[in-house]
Amino acid sequence: MNDTVIDKIWAFGFNEGDGKDKKLLGGKGANLCEMTQLGLNVPPGFVITTEACLDYLDSDDDALPSDLMDQVRQQMQEVESLTGKKFGDPEDPLLVSVRSGSAMSMPGMMDTILNLGLNSETLQGEIRQTGDERFGYDSYRRFIQLFGKVALDIDDEEFDKEFDAVKEKANVSEDVGLSADNLKEISERFLHVVSEQTGRPFPEDPYEQLEIAVKAVFNSWMGKRAVDYRREFHITPDMAHGTAVNICTMVFGNRGDDSATGVAFTRNPGTGENKLFGEYLINAQGEDVVAGIRTPKPIDKLAGEMPEMARQLEELRQKLEEHYCEVQDFEFTIERGTLYCLQTRNGKMNAVAMVRTSVEMEQEKLIDKKQALLRIEPDLLEQMLYPRLDPEAQAVSLAQGLPASPGAATGIAVFDADRAEVRGKSGERVILLREETKPEDIHGFFASQGILTSRGGKTSHAAVVARGMGKPCVAGAEGIEVDVNLRIASVGDTTIHEGDMITLDGSTGKVYLGEVATIEAEVTAELSILLKWADEIARLTVMANADTALDGRDALKYGARGIGLCRTERMFNDPSRLPVVIEMIVAETLEERQVALEKLLPMQRSDFKELFEVMSPYPVTIRLLDPPIHEFLPSENQLVRELEQLKQLKQTVVGMDVLVGTMSLLVDPLATNDEAEPVHSLADAHMVEEAISKKESMLKKVRSLYETNPMLGHRGVRLGITFPEIYSMQIRAILEAAAECEKKGIEVHPKIKVPQVCTAQELLSVKRLVDDIKAELKERLGQTPGFQFGTMIEVVRSCMRADSLAEEAEFFSFGTNDLTQATFSFSREDAENKFLPMYNESGILQDNPFEVLDEKGVGKLMALAVDWGKKTRPDLLVGICGEHGGHPASINFCHNIGLDYISCSAPRVPVARLAAAQAALSGEE
Numbered sequence: 001m002n003d004t005v006i007d008k009i010w011a012f013g014f015n016e017g018d019g020k021d022k023k024l025l026g027g028k029g030a031n032l033c034e035m036t037q038l039g040l041n042v043p044p045g046f047v048i049t050t051e052a053c054l055d056y057l058d059s060d061d062d063a064l065p066s067d068l069m070d071q072v073r074q075q076m077q078e079v080e081s082l083t084g085k086k087f088g089d090p091e092d093p094l095l096v097s098v099r100s101g102s103a104m105s106m107p108g109m110m111d112t113i114l115n116l117g118l119n120s121e122t123l124q125g126e127i128r129q130t131g132d133e134r135f136g137y138d139s140y141r142r143f144i145q146l147f148g149k150v151a152l153d154i155d156d157e158e159f160d161k162e163f164d165a166v167k168e169k170a171n172v173s174e175d176v177g178l179s180a181d182n183l184k185e186i187s188e189r190f191l192h193v194v195s196e197q198t199g200r201p202f203p204e205d206p207y208e209q210l211e212i213a214v215k216a217v218f219n220s221w222m223g224k225r226a227v228d229y230r231r232e233f234h235i236t237p238d239m240a241h242g243t244a245v246n247i248c249t250m251v252f253g254n255r256g257d258d259s260a261t262g263v264a265f266t267r268n269p270g271t272g273e274n275k276l277f278g279e280y281l282i283n284a285q286g287e288d289v290v291a292g293i294r295t296p297k298p299i300d301k302l303a304g305e306m307p308e309m310a311r312q313l314e315e316l317r318q319k320l321e322e323h324y325c326e327v328q329d330f331e332f333t334i335e336r337g338t339l340y341c342l343q344t345r346n347g348k349m350n351a352v353a354m355v356r357t358s359v360e361m362e363q364e365k366l367i368d369k370k371q372a373l374l375r376i377e378p379d380l381l382e383q384m385l386y387p388r389l390d391p392e393a394q395a396v397s398l399a400q401g402l403p404a405s406p407g408a409a410t411g412i413a414v415f416d417a418d419r420a421e422v423r424g425k426s427g428e429r430v431i432l433l434r435e436e437t438k439p440e441d442i443h444g445f446f447a448s449q450g451i452l453t454s455r456g457g458k459t460s461h462a463a464v465v466a467r468g469m470g471k472p473c474v475a476g477a478e479g480i481e482v483d484v485n486l487r488i489a490s491v492g493d494t495t496i497h498e499g500d501m502i503t504l505d506g507s508t509g510k511v512y513l514g515e516v517a518t519i520e521a522e523v524t525a526e527l528s529i530l531l532k533w534a535d536e537i538a539r540l541t542v543m544a545n546a547d548t549a550l551d552g553r554d555a556l557k558y559g560a561r562g563i564g565l566c567r568t569e570r571m572f573n574d575p576s577r578l579p580v581v582i583e584m585i586v587a588e589t590l591e592e593r594q595v596a597l598e599k600l601l602p603m604q605r606s607d608f609k610e611l612f613e614v615m616s617p618y619p620v621t622i623r624l625l626d627p628p629i630h631e632f633l634p635s636e637n638q639l640v641r642e643l644e645q646l647k648q649l650k651q652t653v654v655g656m657d658v659l660v661g662t663m664s665l666l667v668d669p670l671a672t673n674d675e676a677e678p679v680h681s682l683a684d685a686h687m688v689e690e691a692i693s694k695k696e697s698m699l700k701k702v703r704s705l706y707e708t709n710p711m712l713g714h715r716g717v718r719l720g721i722t723f724p725e726i727y728s729m730q731i732r733a734i735l736e737a738a739a740e741c742e743k744k745g746i747e748v749h750p751k752i753k754v755p756q757v758c759t760a761q762e763l764l765s766v767k768r769l770v771d772d773i774k775a776e777l778k779e780r781l782g783q784t785p786g787f788q789f790g791t792m793i794e795v796v797r798s799c800m801r802a803d804s805l806a807e808e809a810e811f812f813s814f815g816t817n818d819l820t821q822a823t824f825s826f827s828r829e830d831a832e833n834k835f836l837p838m839y840n841e842s843g844i845l846q847d848n849p850f851e852v853l854d855e856k857g858v859g860k861l862m863a864l865a866v867d868w869g870k871k872t873r874p875d876l877l878v879g880i881c882g883e884h885g886g887h888p889a890s891i892n893f894c895h896n897i898g899l900d901y902i903s904c905s906a907p908r909v910p911v912a913r914l915a916a917a918q919a920a921l922s923g924e925e
């Protein structure tokens with residue numbers, strides 16, 4: 001295959017590559033080109049394309065494209081002429097870094113090799129040129145280790161062992177304390193490690209080094225870490241396919257006290273504050289800052305140490321933002337008073353910072369409202385609604401680290417990623433506690449509530465990854481001594497064992513022993529502004545699913561414009577009502593049932609009234625009783641067990657009064673509580689007898705209600721038709737509540753929604769109940785409240801009959817949970833527990849359709865139903881109230897097929913509002 005490709009360009013100089021083509025050049029490469037061409041001070045270099053990577057990975061014989069290395073040599077010559085140095089020159093050698101970078105940023109997923117081009121000869125040239133032996137060996141040992149690890153697959157520990165041995169021998173604690181001789185010895189030991197581990201000497205030829213390194217970077221694309229990362233973050237080949245390789249002239253932050261290296265954000269990624277944020281280390285090279293080996297200094301300090309560099313850095317910050325119109329996360333190195341920019345990318349920020357920068361950059365005219373809305377991933381907003389530590393909790397902190405990623409988290413301390421994964425999967429809340437984290441710990445992050453490290457700064461691996469995931473993180477809590485082998489950590493006299501509960505606050509950097517109370521987050525001023533913009537642009541109205549007045553208040557706080565789904569069964573389940581509900585269910589005759597319903601009516605009426613009052617003037621959509629009624633009764637097993645107990649009791653009673661120790665069953669024969677409190681009361685045989693007979697009749701009822709397939713059984717409108725008195729009671733409660741509100745001058749818009757409808761006849765029978773009650777109210781009160789009558793669309797047949805349903809229904813509400821079950825013929829629990837994960841892993845189904853709306857199947861049915869429904873009734877209102885209603889991708893789909901509203905759980909409302917605006921904006925283009 002390689003030979004057939006002629007004249008393909010595999011490598012582009014930083015001064016020629018297209019800075020917009022991230023797909024071809026990777027994000028890092030494209031930006032290096034862009035910055036070079038903008039005139040920023042980027043060390044000369046070139047990018048080997050992702051196409052070359054794919055070509056290489058496709059080849060059977062592990063060969064690079066045939067002319068790739070020729071092109072690399074040509075590009076190298078270009079770099080040589082720009083730098084005035086020669087690759088492999090024993091006098092004044094050009095050294096380069098070899099860096100990966102794909103279209104999607106995958107921080108730390110692949111390693112970078114620094115100082116490539118060093119060998120025993122060029123090393124001496126480098127030392128002569130710089131006159132700095134220490135620096136020469138420092139660079140050399142770094143190169144051997146990185147090359148050994150990344151390109152030759154040697155375990156880091158092999159090197160660390162030698163490094164620590166020399167450090168100990170020399171009796172120094174920090175790397176900077178090592179002398180030239182120490183570093184020389186380390187280099188020699190490292191060379192030895194390489195030949196030991198690979199069975200060959202370390203490669204001396206710089207071009208051989210380069211070729212091995214390029215292949216290693218290409219191979220890392222298919223490495224486990226990278227593959228896991230892509231799977232976890234749903235990075236598909238059309239988002240990023242293959243990695244590019246960036247070859248970049250080395251610049252040295254480890255050339256002494258006038259040199260430094262650092263990373264910075266153009267604005268604070270934790271708060272959004274418009275001020276340079278970052279860290280640096282004097283006399284250090286690249287990875288040192290990120291690796292958490294030394295704790296870096298905050299960027300504010302630079303002005304004191306190197307005022308001119310601080311000024312230039314500020315200038316760089318301005319230029320980057322003006323050009324990219326986005327917060328940048330960049331790397332810089334200062335070599336003997338010259339500032340270089342080594343990388344830039346859009347900054348990953350938490351939700352608070354994203355929202356604040358969106359609003360402020362709009363005000364600064366850097367971006368417009370549309371851009372301000374589009375740059376935020378809607379799901380991110382949920383983070384802002386995360387709990388924080390209750391300031392009233394008055395907990396005394398155990399240790400202080402850096403506030404590296406905000407939010408509070410509680411969980412058991414676990415000392416390594418594998419265990420964190422195991423315990424997290426078993427349902428425990430876990431805090432990953434490490435000295436520092438590495439990319440291979442990524443699965444531990446996924447499983448944890450929060451991350452705590454004892455070393456490293458705010459730009460350490462732990463901090464960056466945690467922020468990206470929106471998980472709280474405290475980094476560099478130096479007071480904590482971690483002993484991974486013993487699985488303990490100590491802070492002064494306190495010892496934290498694995499499994500001990502700890503709490504951390506990623507906003508303050510404090511760590512606490514035990515669980516500390518947390519409180520809900522508030523909607524910030526900036527978020528309100530942003531969401532106001534969103535509402536102006538969105539076509540979809542966002543409502544909430546809320547069952548009680550309390551939920552309704554929450555929904556309003558998050559900006560819901562009404563309730564799209566109120567489930568009446570939640571009110572039935574209230575402990576004070578359940579006995580009456582059960583009474584209604586076990587009733588043998590219509591009269592008996594009416595008695596129970598009459599008790600329920602005022603309860604429902606007052607519930608609805610309260611809800612209407614809270615939600616006024618927004619609509620409240622109430623769904624009539626939906627679940628199969630046996631759900632309100634105790635299970636058959638429980639009843640059998642209780643009957644046995646009662647029968648035993650009967651034998652001990654034998655006619656006389658006894659003191660009963662455990663039998664609440666006697667006091668309240670309808671009690672459903674499995675763990676009944678011991679009740680002491682006098683009982684006689686007669687009472688026991690009566691209790692037994694009641695239990696027996698309930699058991700009979702439960703058995704008679706038994707269904708093989710309750711989800712497809714006697715529920716929804718089917719109940720309303722067989723027991724019209726139940727629906728009548730509910731309809732009456734709704735309309736009477738509305739009438740009472742109207743009388744008090746409160747604006748109400750009730751909507752009555754019928755579940756599980758599959759034919760127009762069903763809807764018509766419920767409509768008749770509504771009409772009867774309406775007529776009766778009219779007669780009694782002289783007027784009836786306004787309301788709408790509509791149907792759930794959650795049965796396949798209802799989609800197919802949408803045209804005729806729309807004759808009775810003034811609105812449709814898609815129940816996509818049930819509709820998904822029905823469309824796939826999957827019962828959700830069984831699917832998720834048994835085969836869906838396997839379906840997803842093997843690619844038979846891309847996503848879990850209960851989480852991500854299946855647009856091709858379920859969505860197709862929805863689109864048809866919308867079209868047909870609106871044909872019959874052009875002003876038909878159509879919405880969705882399933883769980884999918886809160887998911888941005890599904891919201892986009894709902895927008896596209898012409899829905900009018902979406903309804904989701906209250907905390908998803910901000911997410912949905914932003915997603916609705918984005919759907920409208922992307923439709924514009």
Ligand code: ADP
Nearest residue numbers: 097099108112248249250251286287331342343
């Ligand atoms: P990552 O994607 O992990 O950040 P990079 O390729 O950006 O990997 O490099 C790792 C570290 O090495 C960074 O701190 C970077 O600034 C530094 N680095 C990379 N190339 C050079 C270079 N040519 N000169 C000096 N430092 C470099």
Ligand code: MG
Nearest residue numbers: 108110111112
């Ligand atoms: Mg790295």
Ligand code: MG
Nearest residue numbers: 028331342343
């Ligand atoms: Mg980098």
